[in-house]
Amino acid sequence: xxxxxxxxxxxxxxxxxxxxxxxxxxxxxxxxxxxxxxxxxxxxxxxxxxxxxxxxxxxxxxxxxxxxxxxxxxxxxxxxxxxxxxxxxxxxxxxxxxxxxxxxxxxxxxxxxxxxxxxxxxxxxxxxxxxxxxxxxxxxxxxxxxxxxxxxxxxxxxxxxxxxxxx
Numbered sequence: 449x450x451x452x453x454x455x456x457x458x459x460x461x462x463x464x465x466x467x468x469x470x471x472x473x474x475x476x477x478x479x480x481x482x483x484x485x486x487x488x489x490x491x492x493x494x495x496x497x498x499x500x501x502x503x504x505x506x507x508x509x510x511x512x513x514x515x516x517x518x519x520x521x522x523x524x525x526x527x528x529x530x531x532x533x534x535x536x537x538x539x540x541x542x543x544x545x546x547x548x549x550x551x552x553x554x555x556x557x558x559x560x561x562x563x564x565x566x567x568x569x570x571x572x573x574x575x576x577x578x579x580x581x582x583x584x585x586x587x588x589x590x591x592x593x594x595x596x597x598x599x600x601x602x603x604x605x606x607x608x609x610x611x612x613x614x615x
Contacts, residue, residue: 497580500536503530503534504580504594504596506534507527507531508594509594510527510594512591521593522594525547527587528540528576528578529542538614544574544576547612548612551564553610553611553612554613556610556611559579562579563578563579564579564614565579565585565599565608565611566609566610566612567607567608568609573609573610575607577597583598583600584597584598584599585597
């Protein structure tokens, strides 16, 4: 009688092991029936984006003012300069042309939140904003002041030229 008991025990343990392996496979492929909760791990990009969103929320709607770097009015590079200084504790060059000469050029497929994006307007790269992920960027627009826009929006889609990273 000992042999059948061992046989049944081995079969049960084997079945449990296989079931465990199968459920691990489902978890890895994202097909689990119940959500899997992992410890929150904030990436450097998400922390950077959160800090920049906080600056954006503080200045959203501030008017456009050529040469401006304060809540009284921003131009596009003035807003970027202020957002980086207040949100990230980083000092950037003052003008878009200086920003274009500084930082590392980023391939369009590798743009991350916090990268500065540049747009061609009137035949030259003269507008910039901060990419925030999910097709959005924040900037100081001449028409509405500090705002957020879609990278693929009607006005911006064909004007994007490059992105720079300032790490």
